[in-house]
Amino acid sequence: MKALIFNGPNDFYYGDIETPECPENGVLIKVISVGLCGSDIRTFTSGHKKVKPPFVIGHEVAGIIEKSDSEYYKEGQKVMLNPGITCGKCSYCTSDKNIKNQCKNLIVPGMNFYGGYAQYMAVPAVGSTPEFLHILPDDFNLDLAPLSETLASVYSTHDFINVTKGDTVLVIGAGPLGNLHSAMAKLRGAKKVILSEVNQPRLDKAKRFDYIDVFVNPTKESLEEVVMRETNGDGVDVAITACPVGSAQEEATHYLRPRGKLLLFGGLPHDNCRVNFDSNLIHYKELQLCGGYSFDPVSFKAALDLIVEGKIDAGKFITHAIPLKEIKHGIEMTRTGEAIKVILKPWEE
Structure with a gap:
């Protein structure tokens, strides 16, 4: 063969x-x-x-x-x-x-x-x-079924970070994972999804999806200014880093409202996996940080069903x-x- x-x-x-x-x-x-x-x-x-x-x-x-x-x-x-x-x-x-x-x-x-x-x-x-x-x-x-593996990881992590009705969610990274995080946020009831991506062709590709409300290229405009404008100065409820970039993880804490949640989804290169968070920002704003990357059998079946049923x-x-x-x-x-x-x-x- x-x-x-x-x-x-x-x-x-x-x-x-x-x-x-x-x-x-x-x-x-x-x-x-x-x-x-x-x-x-x-x-x-x-x-x-x-x-x-x-x-x-x-x-x-x-x-x-x-x-x-x-x-x-x-x-x-x-x-x-x-x-x-x-x-x-x-x-x-x-x-x-x-x-x-x-x-x-x-x-x-x-x-x-x-x-x-x-x-x-x-x-x-x-x-x-x-x-x-x-x-x-x-x-x-x-041809549609293999997407279920990627979606399963997203499905699982949204469960424990608990994206819920009325949330404003920031997703950093417009690859397959970032776009699926955006879709899952809307399925779970998010009122607004902001997608940030430095690669303009990739950002343009994401405009095919109707569940993303705001598209941002942070090399062309300030992501922080966009976030604060879209949230009346409060910050987002949930930020998700779906890219292998340490600086994006550090900066994401600045876009969160008090008691907001940051999901570190994109793994970093093994030889460059250290980041420097502002500990006082996390402390005084009472932020929650968590990682996420994989799924269990129940999450996989649920993700596959979403695809088979056409919900994704x-x-x-x-x-x-x-x-x-x-x-x-x-x-x-x-x-x-x-x-x-x-x-x-x-x-x-």
Whole structure:
């Protein structure tokens, strides 16, 4: 079969490898659509401690059951894989704190076993259950399904930061995550969403979405002035940094109202992950800061349902569907802002 083989940082190629067998009590998926995720781009460029090359990565996988040795699935069914396969047994999975996404024994396709940047993907028994492998309607467009992994992280974090009716929300970063945060805020009842992005083409792309009320390029106008104008000088209820920029995290505290909440969603580079917050600002304004990055099985299913039911218009997010062998073009479009979300097609030439 054709696959994309990762050999190390900035060293990957499209070629032939052996087609996997159907695992015992698992399934073999014919991969129809796989999402190009920002974390995969980081692995391609910088490597990952859990990925030992040569390897096939890719974890946002939608496809059709080619073979099944699982009691839950039959050949021909359309499916979407939840790539956060939790153990259900560790102290985090069994905690009443709703922190299954922090599972100590998390299994991730594209890290723990060969992922979806290939024409076929073997899913072991641990992932071939209704909790992790979701059957989709026969008439559903599989190109839309991979967005569910990205949306699931957003869905989960909005739950614990509790964006609610009447909130004004500032989102910094207009990539797939920032746009999904904007959409989720409106779904949860936010009265106003302000989107900030320094990349003008990316900001222009976001104007296709009707749930964003105010668009700001902070290189052209003061973000703080816009925020204060739009909130009558109070500041926003919630600020979300959906970009890997430390200075954006520091500055976001200045845009919050008293007892406002800041969600640090965009991870920073490992070699530049220190930031300097104004501690007095946090102290006297009684601000709340929290991180967020992943999801549990319940959040994943809820996010997938939002897409299947059309409550999130995935088609507006997925701007490009290209052959898998053109992944380098997809990475470049993502970086420049030409694309919001790229879907890769292993069977297209």
